C-alpha cells in the first residue's frame with residue numbers, strides 16, 4: 584500500500600498523554616524522515632497497537648468506543664498499558680481510541696485484539712500495529728480485518744514526532760460531543776438512546792412537557808457551584824433558610840433516579856442527560872422565581888466543566904483557552920443572576936470527602952486518583968462566561984462561608 588503522505592496529503596497525527604501528562608504527538612512519514620523519533624512507545628522488545636473510532640457526536644460510535652474501553656480492561660490485556668489516543672489532522676476527522684502497549688510483545692495480544700475486533704460485527708476499527716525496525720526506528724502497519732480470519736495491509740509507514748497542535752485535538756469537537764449549547768443538541772442524542780435505554784423515553788417526555796425558553800421571574804436566582812465536597816449542599820441549605828428561598832438542584836428530582844443508568848454511558852450520552860436535566864430545572868426555576876428567591880445546587884456550569892475536564896486529556900494548559908465559545912452559556916437556557924463557585928484547597932476537599940464517608944462515584948474516584956482532573960474542572964469553571972462564576976473561598980467555617988455568600992448575594996442582587 585502506498586506509504587502515508589505519498590500523495591502529499593498531510594497524514595494523520597496522533598496524540599497520547601505521555602509522561603508527566605505531556606501531550607506527545609506523532610505522525611506517519613512516507614519514508615526516512617529527518618524528524619526525531621517520538622519518545623518511543625514500543626517498549627523493547629514489546630509491541631504497540633492502536634484502535635480508533637470516529638469521535639463525531641454519534642451515539643453508535645460513542646458506545647463502540649466505550650465497549651472497546653471496557654474490553655481492553657479485561658483478561659488478555661491485563662499485562663498491557665492502555666492509553667487514550669486521538670487521531671487528528673487537517674484531512675482527517677477526529678478519531679478517538681487507544682494505544683495498547685504490550686511490554687512482552689508476544690503474539691497473544693495481537694491475536695486477542697483481532698478476536699476482539701472480529702467480535703464487534705461488521706466494519707470493525709482498523710488495527711494499527713507498531714513495531715521497531717532493525718535500526719530502532721518505529722513503523723506503523725495498518726490492517727483491515729477481512730472475513731474468514733483474513734486481513735489486509737492497508738498502509739506501512741514510519742512513525743515520526745509531530746509538533747503538538749496549538750489547540751488540544753479534542754477542543755474543536757467538544758461542542759455537541761460533550762458540551763451542549765442547545766436543548767435540541769442534547770435532545771437529539773438522548774432520542775437516539777431510546778432503543779437501548781428505556782429511561783431515555785421518560786427523560787424526553789419530561790423535558791418535552793417543559794416550556795421552551797423558560798423565562799426567569801422577578802426574584803433573584805443564585806447558583807452554587809463547585810467540585811465535589813466543597814460544601815455546595817451545606818451552603819445551599821443554609822442560604823435557603825436564611826433567605827426563605829426555594830432550593831432546587833440539577834439534575835432535578837424527577838430524573839435523578841436514572842443518574843446511575845446514564846453515568847454508566849459514554850460521555851456523549853451522559854452529558855446529554857445532564858444537559859436535559861438543566862433544561863428541566865430551568866422550567867422549575869422559571870416558576871419558582873415568580874414566588875421567591877431561588878437557590879440552585881449545580882446547573883449548566885457543572886455539566887460543562889466536568890465534560891470539558893473529562894474530554895481534555897493531559898495538563899490544565901491543554902484546556903480550551905479563555906473566551907473560547909465552549910465556555911459560553913447556552914442562548915436557550917434560563918440564565919441565573921449570580922453563580923458562586925465554592926473553592927477549597929485539595930487537602931481540605933479530601934478531608935471533607937473522607938469525612939462524609941459516602942460511596943464515591945466512578946468520577947469521584949477518578950477525582951482523587953488524578954489530581955489534574957479537579958484542577959481542570961475548577962479552571963473550566965473559572966473560564967465560564969456570561970454569566971461568569973464568582974469565586975468564594977469555602978475553606979473557613981460553615982458560619983463564615985455563609986456570611987460571605989449572603990454578603991455577595993446582597994451586593995449583587997440587592998436586599999431580599
Ligand SMILES: Nc1ncnc2c1ncn2[C@@H]1O[C@H](COP(=O)(O)OP(=O)(O)OP(=O)(O)O)[C@@H](O)[C@H]1O
Nearest residue numbers: 810811812813814815816817935938939979980981
Ligand atoms: N465550611 C465547612 N467546614 C468544614 N466542613 C464542611 C464545611 N462545609 C461543608 N462541610 C462538610 O464537608 C462535607 C461535604 O459538604 P457538602 O456535602 O455540602 O459538599 P458538596 O459540595 O455538596 O458535595 P457533593 O457535590 O459531592 O454533593 C460534608 O461532610 C460537610 O458537612
Ligand SMILES: Nc1ccn([C@@H]2O[C@H](COP(=O)(O)O)[C@@H](O)[C@H]2O)c(=O)n1
Nearest residue numbers: 811833834857881882883885886889946
Ligand atoms: N448539572 C449537573 C450536575 C451534576 N453533574 C455531574 O454529576 C456529578 C455528581 O454531581 P453531585 O451533585 O451528585 O455531586 C458531577 O460531578 C457532574 O459530573 C453534571 O454533569 N451536571
